[in-house]
Amino acid sequence: MRRRNAVVAATAAGVLALVAAGCGGGGNSSSSGVQGASHSLVQSGGKKGGTITVLSNGDVDHLDPGAAYYQFTYAITYVTQRPLLAYKPNSIQPTPDLAASMPTVSKDGKTVTVHIRHGIKFSPPVNREVTSADVKYAIERGFDAAVGNGYAGAYFGVIKGAPTKIGNTVPSISGIQTPNKYTIIFKLAKPSGIFVSALQEPLTAPVPAEYARKFDQGKSSSYGDHQVATGPYMVQNNAAGKITGYTPGRQIVLVRNPNWNPKTSWRPAYADKILFKEGFDPTVATKQILNGEADVNGDFPPPAAQLKSITSNSSQKGQLEFTPTPGSRFVALNTQKPPFNNKYVRMAVAYVLDRNSMRLTRGGAIDGDIATHFISPDFGSHGFNQAGGFGFNPFPSKNNSGDVAKAQAMLKKAGFKSGKYSGPQVTQVADNSPPGSNTAAVVANSLAKIGMKVKTISVQHSAMYTRFCGVPKNAPNICPNVGWIADFHEPQADLDANFNGKNILPANNVNWSQLNDPKINALMEKAKVELNSEKRWSEWGQIDKLITESAAAIPWIWEKSPTLYSTKVTHASELWNGGEPDVSFMSVK
Amino acid sequence: MGAYIVRRVLWAILLLLVVSFLTFVIFNVFPSADPAALRAGRNATPALVEQIRRNLGLDKPFYTQYWNYLKGLVEHFNLGYSYYNSESVKSEIFSRLPATASVAVGGFIVWMLIGIPVGIVSAIRPRSILDRVMMGGSLVAISAPVYFLGLVSLFLFAKGTGQLQWFGAAGSYVPITQNPGTWFDSLILPWLTLAAAFAAFYARMTRGNLIETMHEDYIRTARAKGLRESRVITKHGLRAALTPIVTMAGMDIGLLLGGAILTEIVFNVPGVGRYAYLAIVNSDLPAIQGTVLFGAFFIVFANLAVDILYAFLDPRVTYG
16 A cells, blocks of 8 residues: 555645535545546647646655655656556556566466566666666565565565565565566466556666665665666766755656657656655645646645635636545454454444545545445446445445434344443544544544444554554554555455455554454455456455445545646646656646 | 853753653653554565564664664764654754754844834833834734744735735745845745744833833933933843843744744745654654754753853843
């Protein structure tokens, strides 16, 4: 799961709250793609030259492609680096980037072969042609704690010889073979239905070992400050390779990579320079974009009042696009201890939750659709439709405001004869600031309708995850503020970590419900090795249904991200990356 | 005086030690985030989280972590490395210090230039229309939050976003060495915004002190001796009335040198205050620790400077 900016998470809240009234209803009118009146993706014929200015509130997490794991950072990583696969802006279908063609998978699913393009060169000072050995080194260094890649184990741990113990050295992985300069072969310990999709992660972007190894020494790699590029742009550097275009928290300057050959790439790369200016208050930044002083927002949504004003202004609303995010927010119920180890009590909660009011705490309909299961609409045929699409809702209620009668019926089945919960008080650990704190209050109020008293412990959002909900021995009964964004549009990336009993960990646990249902676990293990994508997506769709019906967690919103463009540039929102702008497809008009 | 200064410096060092210890305790005892888990990400394996924990030294007992921190600080003046992005905290703070100093010192000059004259005028014409207007205005300025005032000033007077595009926009700050004109232009609105509440407060303080002083016996004596009123005010009244203002000014400039957080956030001035804000948001202990220590350093030493200055301003004060 890629990270979203903590500052923005807090800001966005209040943001959209005001807009709700203006946008009305709680209907489920939806779309699975980028929405915006003037969506005008320019794949050819854009104007060459000029500078595109992106404004952000926060900073990137890491410039190093081996460590980057944040939506906003990816907007930079993917135009400076070339992973084996990548995405065109309005797509969720991986496309060969460094790879010359889509990978081939052996019949037994244990061998994946990728041929890489000829003639791709590293930026100065390395300047030489990229080879398959550079991809091998890039992935291997992901298992070095000094680089600290957050997903190498999850997606690349299936490669034969991948280390299970992590140290401060770059391991040699026997299952990554490079028979020649342009071929890389992955030998897997077992088939993996998502391995090919995972090749779009920036960890597969080549890193020249002879240049990077000295920076990878010690406890913390400094390759990010000296990185070389393969994409159309590079972070400005000096002759020795030291990055000069990055001032943490202030700005990142991308300039053209002189060694990039457009014939090897499908990125048009119109602009000569991309300027990421950081540290902006969202209100001020939105105004600057509307006034044409800057071109697009990077890591924050336009604040509420301005969003309302923009959507109601006929000359401005075309500047705005909404992109669904691949994931959902949900309320996790701890299935390992009373009262939520009883399925009927959980189902009572699922019925009584006022999901419409919960959504209002984040801004209402403009923030997204009410989620009725986990796989989000942007997955489309990749599992969303198979899970029943918008039609699947096992816990319906009028206006999604909760159904007390049905909840009471469930409580009776759970043994509470009066239909009211009469057990001990339950505890929830929630955010200590809006919107999360408001969402938690709605949860508590909803549960009060069935007699369930909730004690709320309020902490910082990151502490909620890393000290309470993510540590089973400290986990409360309810985690009302959790959510997940899939790394790519494979349902496994959306569901496995959160609901597979095998993934319950003593710390950094993301199976917040601690769901450990043998039937669901078995179905997941089967789906994970299914190589036929249609079958796989269908299986995950069924799994999604089972998880939702178990009420171990109650999904309540599929969010959308607003991206605001100035009138001076063309639009290119990344559907695969929660609406981040793809600056390599944008052009100055 | 020399012995006094040495004694105060030693106390200041002890105070900084206490501040750093308290910051450590607060971060470790209260439920803040786990930096290793944050750094590793939510999809990371337990093995990676544990190795990062070891790399950051978080696997060691609390007192060992604190001892290592102190050792680095004393031996190498090393404030540690950010948990969030591994950047050197010392480098980050020092690179941001000129921006913070620009905001703080400029703001200080503006509020002193406005606050004290307004206070004097109000004090010598108490209950006049001018006094009421100025004190009413100062009440408004004190009440307006910096965040609100900053946004309003940007939307009224900043280039790019304002109705009247007079002054530098948010994010337009450049170091004075790069372009003095742009530097000055970019800081006009931050200075005015920061100075508004301070100037108002200083005006009210000056007014109150001066009115009180002007009723002292020695003022009556001065008048009886036939001194001109202007001389009575400047020579005898102001000197006594301004002594507490100097104390306040020293404290405030010290506080702001540690980071004018809200002003830097609204106007996107890349200073220490903004860094402190991001450090808190990211549960980045080394950065929090560094900025707190830095702020404490300025406050403690500004206090010391004020105490020394006191001896020159007020002949009754002596240090043994």
